[in-house]
Amino acid sequence: MPDTRVFPVWRGGGASGGGGGGWSQGWGWGRCLRWEPAGPGEGAQVPAFDCPVWLVLCRGGRARLREVCQRGRGAIRLPTDMLSIKLPQLFDIHQVPKVFREDGIISGYRHPRSSAMDCLLSSFQMNNETVNIWTHFLPTWYFLWRFSVLCSTLNFLTDSYTWPLLVYMLLICVYPFTSSCAHTFSTMSPESRHICYFFDYGALSLYSLGCAISYGSYVMPDCWVNTWLHQHFVPIAIGNTLLCTSLSCYSRFLELQFPHRSKVVRTGAFVFPFLFDTVPLFYRLLLCCGGNCSPSEALSSHCYHLLFAFLTCFLFASHLPERLAPGRFDYFGHSHQLFHISAVVGTHFQMEGVIADMTSRRAWLMAHGALPSFLGTIGALAISLVLNLGIIGIFSAPLLGNPHQSANQPQASACECKEQ
Numbered sequence: 001m002p003d004t005r006v007f008p009v010w011r012g013g014g015a016s017g018g019g020g021g022g023w024s025q026g027w028g029w030g031r032c033l034r035w036e037p038a039g040p041g042e043g044a045q046v047p048a049f050d051c052p053v054w055l056v057l058c059r060g061g062r063a064r065l066r067e068v069c070q071r072g073r074g075a076i077r078l079p080t081d082m083l084s085i086k087l088p089q090l091f092d093i094h095q096v097p098k099v100f101r102e103d104g105i106i107s108g109y110r111h112p113r114s115s116a117m118d119c120l121l122s123s124f125q126m127n128n129e130t131v132n133i134w135t136h137f138l139p140t141w142y143f144l145w146r147f148s149v150l151c152s153t154l155n156f157l158t159d160s161y162t163w164p165l166l167v168y169m170l171l172i173c174v175y176p177f178t179s180s181c182a183h184t185f186s187t188m189s190p191e192s193r194h195i196c197y198f199f200d201y202g203a204l205s206l207y208s209l210g211c212a213i214s215y216g217s218y219v220m221p222d223c224w225v226n227t228w229l230h231q232h233f234v235p236i237a238i239g240n241t242l243l244c245t246s247l248s249c250y251s252r253f254l255e256l257q258f259p260h261r262s263k264v265v266r267t268g269a270f271v272f273p274f275l276f277d278t279v280p281l282f283y284r285l286l287l288c289c290g291g292n293c294s295p296s297e298a299l300s301s302h303c304y305h306l307l308f309a310f311l312t313c314f315l316f317a318s319h320l321p322e323r324l325a326p327g328r329f330d331y332f333g334h335s336h337q338l339f340h341i342s343a344v345v346g347t348h349f350q351m352e353g354v355i356a357d358m359t360s361r362r363a364w365l366m367a368h369g370a371l372p373s374f375l376g377t378i379g380a381l382a383i384s385l386v387l388n389l390g391i392i393g394i395f396s397a398p399l400l401g402n403p404h405q406s407a408n409q410p411q412a413s414a415c416e417c418k419e420q
């Protein structure tokens with residue numbers, strides 16, 4: 001065999017010489033292996049893959065390497081269908097209907113008529129929603145873990161003082177999970193997108209009720225305990241959730257024709273309950289500024305929470321940074337991702353503040369007859385849940401009943417791409 005055809009590549013169990021084709025030792029100075037082609041009529045023997053492969057390039061090696069790869073492919077015969085999971089195709093902004101478009105996000109859109117399986121798969125594929133999905137899915141597990149630890153240390157069943165915390169912990173697990181699901185399945189159709197976000201808004205509204213219940217029970221300043229506001233704090237918060245869910249769902253119908261008005265309505269729908277819930281905290285901080293309190297762990301956590309709450313609101317309203325550089329933050333770093341992260345970090349500090357207040361003020365609050373009732377905590381959650389689901393049902397009914405007239409149709413170009 002001429003030297004130019006020698007390509008020592010294989011050292012292994014199949015490195016035997018003989019009449020058949022195969023790799024054999026003995027060429028050169030023993031540093032390489034020699035390929036002996038199979039004789040006429042004999043099938044190529046393929047070495048067994050049971051030991052390390054050593055490749056040494058010699059003259060003409062590149063061509064031989066290509067040949068070996070071909071032979072290897074044929075020999076192994078991997079079930080290619082099993083190995084090549086087809087990930088959903090992605091689209092640019094002009095290929096999807098208006099209802100799916102986001103300000104400043106140019107690429108990475110999923111198909112507007114994705115199947116449920118495609119939606120699930122897309123959470124493992126880099127697209128413009130992937131980080132949105134995970135930035136609320138992972139924190140769900142963090143809050144569930146914190147909840148489970150509290151379950152083992154507190155008596156949620158019989159100790160009514162802990163019920164506001166129980167409601168709050170349930171809702172801080174529910175809202176990121178609902179949001180994560182909404183971002184995952186929002187591209188099944190224009191109608192499903194609206195309905196997914198109706199649930200997302202509903203969960204956020206209920207979270208504001210959880211804040212009101214826990215603030216009313218643990219965070220209320222001493223001088224406001226048993227006042228009219230304290231006694232009506234939770235009923236007003238239930239009303240706020242209804243207003244918040246209604247306005248935020250309604251804002252989706254304004255989105256295409258009046259995008260600015262839609263944004264203002266939706267932002268206002270969430271800011272109003274937040275401001276109402278936080279009034280007792282603002283007053284406590286005001287008293288502290290006047291020197292009427294001692295610094296505590298709870299107050300510092302509440303301050304961090306407020307800081308992140310303002311940042312969350314700013315990111316939601318401003319669409320920064322993608323507004324400044326459209327297309328540069330499609331996958332990483334756009335405002336909605338930062339908004340999710342900021343909201344979750346804020347919730348973490350809020351939870352720490354609520355737990356610290358609950359623990360440190362227990363004796364004083366119980367002594368002043370401010371024990372939470374079943375109706376004011378779990379009952380309020382149940383009532384609000386039913387009413388909010390009713391509102392979501394009212395807004396979803398026209399979409400489910402007459403989907404083709406009530407929502408934008410996906411553009412032909414995107415659908416055609418899917419068929420390819």
Ligand SMILES: [Zn+2]
Nearest residue numbers: 132179336340
């Ligand atoms: Zn979101």
